[in-house]
Amino acid sequence: MKYFSTRGGDELLSFEETVLTGLAPDGGLYIPERIPQLPADWRTAWAGLSFAELAVEVLALYIDPAELPRAELRALVDRSYSTFRAPDVTPLRPLHGRTYVLELFHGPTFAFKDVALQLLGNLFEFFLQRRNARKAPGEKRERLTVVGATSGDTGSAAIYGLRNKTDIEIFILHPKGRVSPIQEAQMTTVTDANVHNVAVKGTFDDCQDIVKALFGDKEFNAKHRLGAVNSINWARILAQTVYYFLSYFHLGRQLAATLTPDELTEVKIQYVVPTGNFGDILAGYYAKRMGLPIDKLVVATNSNDILARFWKSGAYEKVDSSTPGAGGATAPAEGSSDGKQSAEVGGVKETLSPAMDILVSSNFERLLWYLAFEALAANDAATRRGACDTVNSWMQSVKTDGRVQVPTKVLELARRDFVAERVTDEQTLETIRSYFESEPSYVADPHTAVGLAAARMIAPHNPPSTVQVVLSTAHPAKFSDAVTRALQGSAKFDFERDVLPSEFRGLLEKERRVIDVEAPRIELVKEVIERFARDEDAPAAAGASV
Secondary structure, eight states, X not given: OOEEETTEEEEEEOHHHHHHHOBOTTSOBEEESSOOOOOTTHHHHSTTXXXXXXXXXXXXXXXXXXXXXXXXXXXXHHHHHTTOSSTTSSOEEEOSTTEEEEEOOXXXXXXXXXXXXXXXXXXXXXXXXXXXXXXXXXOOOOOEEEEEEOSSHHHHHHHHHHTTOTTEEEEEEEETTOSOHHHHHHHHTOOOTTEEEEEESSOHHHHHHHHHHHHHOHHHHHHHTEEEOSTTSHHHHHHHTHHHHHHHHHHHHHHHTTSOHHHHHHOEEEXXXXXXXXXXXXXXXXXXXXTOOOOOEEEEEOSOOHHHHHHHHSEEESSOTTSTTTTOOOOOOTTSSOSSSOSEEXXXXXXXXXXXXXXXXXXXXXXXXXXXXXXTTOOSHHHHHHHHHHHHHHHHHHHHHSEEEOOHHHHHHHHHHEEEEEXXXXXXXXXXXXXXXXXXXXXXXXXXXXXXXXXXXXXXXXXXXXXXXXXEOBOGGGGHHHHHHHHTTOTTOOHHHHTOOGGGTTGGGSOOOOEEESSOOHHHHHHHHHHHOOSSSOOOOOOEEO
């Protein structure tokens, strides 16, 4: 299996090169040259597998065994998921009716991104160690400078996945004051020498744009050998496909206890995914394309609804052109990750679900490539190049004009596999309350609540046999302000008893290390990397300002 860029499909990379490179030099994202189909006996052969065993089966379909032998892949997978608290890694929990939650927050940082980033950290280290083992004595070792942007959870998950890894430096950019206190503490209290937290005065999109610009700077990239941990890195998407398969089998076993065999065959499974950068739901799309029999995927967005608007009109635009005066600043969102800043900076609205406060969803480009390719109605090298040219043109329009309108055929293809809903902060709070007060009682974080609210909106339009699985992306303790605001009127709610895990106690009081950047400018971030990146293992520098 080889990989190519969504913007220029001529150069083919190995899995190792794809993982270590992250973002293509032309600004595109790497995708596999084909989507492998499931083996004929997958329903029976995979049915009883553990998460780790299933991960090996799924990942092996995308990785040449000559590159990563099965035994070594299994060792990497076992090491990656031994850090999770739940034996199932991503357990499936029934709620009331035909709604289930797939809990993805049982990793070391209590967020779904641990599933991918624990594996990615081990892949980085494995490939670097193997390359360095082949070098002659005295030859300079290969090192990787990992650069990423976070709206909250990616940063801590990446840091925990890469802390103290040999030959790796990690720089994580986050928008200063725009992540939750727990998220900030999880990142900045990690003081390993190879970890560098960078607080940028700006938005997540500013941070993400800086990261993309760094990867696009060929001279700087070559000097520091940049690596990506954001979901632009293909390995993250691949790792996340696994829990769609695992939950499919777990759901089948749970339903078999209450349904007849005939009823079971009629069941339609619908995954509802809180969506920001489009990586989590894209993994579900790959699983479906591989042959997993699931219904339409539900894109659940908050008020930063570029994706929900796309599925309504086919316009992918940063600011809603149909709303007069869109983009003006409003009052701060009480109970959000930051109650002090303006609720809207550069078009990004601050909401109670801050990890989804994103203007442009990077991974959406991967889906756009498949839509463009299918719309061309052929399957050859020329069609692949044509799809790359189309995507490149679309993304340039988004960059220069802030929008692109896709053809009707492309929108129809998108609607075949997806449906989208927008959820307000008020609906988010009401959903947290209603599920806490229901039987069984469930405390949802605000991102999961967006998914649960979207599921309710979609449910009346579904066939009666539909079962909904909502992806629960973060532990509610990571968003204490929003959860407490929603439940403060409930006499039976106690945050410390019902929500707070022991791992979070005292976290806010720990020593921190952070580098402040006073403006969202690439030159300032380059200066930070030049100043703090270490050629060899050395003590960490103290925090600073740039």
